[in-house]
Amino acid sequence: MLKQAIYAQLIILIVTLIWFAFSKRRSFIDSALKIFCITSLLAGLWLGGVWFYPPLYGLLIFTCLFAVLMVLHFKQSAFKSGTLRSLISNTPILALLPLSSFLIWHGVTGRLNPSGDFVDLQSPFQEGAGACVLSGGISPLLNFHIFPSDSPQDLAQTYALDIVKTRKNGFRTKRGYTLNPKPNVLENYEIFGTDITSPCSGLVVEYENGLPDQPIGGSDKINTGGNGVVLKCDNLHIHLHHMKKGSLSVRLGDKVVTGQHLGQVGNSGNTIEPHLHLHAETIVQDGNTNAHGKPIHMRFKGKYMARGACF
Numbered sequence: 001m002l003k004q005a006i007y008a009q010l011i012i013l014i015v016t017l018i019w020f021a022f023s024k025r026r027s028f029i030d031s032a033l034k035i036f037c038i039t040s041l042l043a044g045l046w047l048g049g050v051w052f053y054p055p056l057y058g059l060l061i062f063t064c065l066f067a068v069l070m071v072l073h074f075k076q077s078a079f080k081s082g083t084l085r086s087l088i089s090n091t092p093i094l095a096l097l098p099l100s101s102f103l104i105w106h107g108v109t110g111r112l113n114p115s116g117d118f119v120d121l122q123s124p125f126q127e128g129a130g131a132c133v134l135s136g137g138i139s140p141l142l143n144f145h146i147f148p149s150d151s152p153q154d155l156a157q158t159y160a161l162d163i164v165k166t167r168k169n170g171f172r173t174k175r176g177y178t179l180n181p182k183p184n185v186l187e188n189y190e191i192f193g194t195d196i197t198s199p200c201s202g203l204v205v206e207y208e209n210g211l212p213d214q215p216i217g218g219s220d221k222i223n224t225g226g227n228g229v230v231l232k233c234d235n236l237h238i239h240l241h242h243m244k245k246g247s248l249s250v251r252l253g254d255k256v257v258t259g260q261h262l263g264q265v266g267n268s269g270n271t272i273e274p275h276l277h278l279h280a281e282t283i284v285q286d287g288n289t290n291a292h293g294k295p296i297h298m299r300f301k302g303k304y305m306a307r308g309a310c311f
Contacts (some may be wrong), residue, residue: 001144002134002272003182005050012099013062014039019092021069025076026086033142036196037093040100047107048141051308052134053181055170103141110139111306112157118304119280121199121237122258125162129194130310134172134275135162136304138264145279156292160239160279161305165265184216186267192274193244198256199278202233206289207252210226213245213267225277226269228264230289231239236296237289241277242269 020038025031042063051059125131138159140146145160165173167190171178177188186192208227214220228241229250244266250256267274282293297304300311 002050003227006053008180009045009049012041013059015067016092016096017062017066017281018137020066020073023073023089025073025078025079026089030086030090033090033093037069037096037100040104041096044100044107048103050134052132052164052166052170052172055166056308057170064274079158079168081263086239087197106139106141110137110142111304112138113304114138114297116297117217118299119200119233119301120302121238121280122197124196124199124276124278125165125194125261125301125311126197126238127218127311130161130165130167131194131276132166132184133161133305133307134164135307136160136309144305150254152292156281156295157262157279157297159237159297161298162275163191163276163278163311164189164274165194166310182216182273183210186213186216186274189274191276192267193247196240196243196262196265196276198231198258198260198262198303199240200231200233200238201257202231202238204250204252204254204256205231205232205237205287207248207250209243209246209248209263211245211268214269214271216267216273218274220268221270223268224270226271227263227266228269228277231256236280237293239277239279239281242266242271242275244268 014135016038020034023034045059135144137143145157149155166172172190173180173183174188174190177183207229211223211227220226225241227243227245227248231238240262244264245268247264247266249261249263265274265276280296280298282296283292284291
């Protein structure tokens with residue numbers, strides 16, 4: 001799903017710019033309509049796109065290219081054509097305007113501070129580690145955990161975060177794999193093996209440390225959470241999943257404090273690539289982590305995190 005989203009946004013951008021590059025300047029209104037449409041698309045992709053491959057400055061390059069094309073467009077001599085040919089030349093707008101509106105709406109509303117109960121947690125990574133949110137927010141465009149379901153387990157993850165790690169250049173993969181959107185080796189992802197610390201003080205009420213890390217393209221749909229812990233912090237269960245096999249430094253029943261080392265990021269469970277899954281939910285039955293409660297929004301130093309936000 002992630003790889004398809006990456007390719008889809010790049011293809012849409014490239015095709016749109018090619019269409020504009022070969023468009024004739026027929027009238028001011030005709031040109032203004034095209035430019036408004038493409039500007040809206042770029043704004044929508046800034047807000048709602050998946051910019052971890054290429055990183056966000058990749059979109060900046062496309063934006064600069066569009067600016068160059070605009071200059072060249074207005075240097076053309078006006079080309080007079082009939083109404084029918086003008087309408088045909090603007091046919092892509094019928095698809096681009098609804099798409100742009102969808103992206104902008106969800107990109108904006110998905111990042112708003114949600115109402116209702118929330119828990120303030122500490123980042124599960126050391127400051128400056130480069131950890132950023134790949135999936136998170138209150139819109140299904142930004143958060144892959146928001147989808148129709150009657151399962152209490154699915155609903156409890158509604159406000160979950162999937163967290164990856166990026167280098168200073170914005171790529172989530174190791175040096176030498178910058179141009180590969182999906183390396184096949186786990187160690188080639190920046191996040192793999194990164195230390196995880198406890199986001200709160202509490203008690204370890206669920207623990208798993210022996211499941212294998214899945215190869216890229218593989219997935220454990222039985223043990224969906226993979227290796228990880230569930231912490232009881234006050235009246236909430238805090239879930240941390242997809243950790244590296246054998247990396248956990250705590251055990252069932254241990255008391256932990258905020259900032260204490262828990263383990264390392266892996267790729268165990270039902271996962272698309274190495275990342276940390278984090279979510280909070282209310283406790284339905286004390287001591288039973290399989291009884292899932294209501295999803296709770298998480299904030300970090302008072303900040304609500306959605307896609308693209310970094311700790």
